[in-house]
C-alpha cells in the first residue's frame with residue numbers, strides 16, 4: 146500500500162523545475178527616520194523538491210522571508226513568485242512548522258493534526274485516514290488519543306510536522322523547527338524530515354542558526370549577512386541523499402561547514 150504520506154499534491158510538479166523566484170526582495174519595517182531595513186536584495190531561484198536552508202545571525206530577516214513566501218507579510222520591494230504566480234495574499238499550499246509546536250493542549254494528538262482540515266471545512270474520512278497514517282509514519286501510532294502534555298518535546302514536534310503535512314502541501318516552511326530539541330532528538334528529526342521530503346517530493350525552506358544542521362539537510366545553503374539581511378553566500382551541497390549520520394564526520398562535510406562558517410563571519414582569517 147502506498148502510504149497516505151505520499152499522497153500526490155493537487156497539481157503534480159516536476160522535480161528540478163523552478164518552484165519559486167525571488168527578485169530584489171526587500172523588507173523595510175517602520176516609516177521615514179524610524180524605518181529599519183530587515184532584508185535587502187534577495188535574488189534566488191528555488192527549485193521544486195529541493196531543501197534550501199536559510200542560515201544567518203539573529204535578526205537578519207529569515208523569518209520575515211518565510212512569512213513573505215506564505216503571503217503573511219508583503220515585500221516592500223521586489224517580488225516573490227511561487228509556482229508562476231506573484232505572492233500578494235496569504236497562500237494555502239504550504240505547511241508551517243515553528244520552533245514551538247503550538248499544539249492545542251485540550252485536544253488529542255489526532256485532533257491536533259486534523260485541526261487545519263477542520264478550519265478548511267475538509268474534515269472527512271480521508272483526512273482522518275491520512276492523519277493516522279502520518280502519525281504512524283512518525284512513530285506516534287500509539288499516541289493518537291494522548292494529549293500534548295503527555296508527550297516529549299520531540300514527539301510534540303512530530304505532531305506539528307504531521308499537522309503541517311495534513312493537506313499535502315507542495316511547500317513546507319520550517320522556522321528553526323528543531324532549535325529547542327536536544328542533540329540526539331534533533332538528529333532523529335533530521336532523518337525523519339529527509340524521509341518525508343523523499344516521500345512527498347515537497348519543496349522545503351528551512352530556517353536555522355546551526356551550520357551543521359544546514360549542511361546536513363540542504364541541497365543548498367543560503368548564508369545571510371547580519372541586518373539588513375542579504376544573501377552573502379550560496380553553497381550547493383553536493384553530498385548524495387540519503388544522508389547518514391556518519392557523513393557528519395567526513396572531510397567533505399567539514400569543508401562545507403567551514404565555508405558556511407566563513408560566510409557567517411565566525412572564522413577569523415589568518
Ligand SMILES: Nc1ncnc2c1ncn2[C@@H]1O[C@H](COP(=O)(O)OP(=O)(O)OP(=O)(O)O)[C@@H](O)[C@H]1O
Nearest residue numbers: 174175183201202203204205206207208209210372
Ligand atoms: N512586524 C515587525 N515590525 C517591526 N519589526 C519587525 C517585525 N518583524 C520583524 N521585525 C524586525 O525585522 C528584523 C528581522 O526579523 P526576523 O524575525 O525576520 O529575523 P530572523 O533572522 O528570523 O531572527 P531570529 O533568527 O532571531 O529568529 C528584526 O530586527 C526584527 O526586529
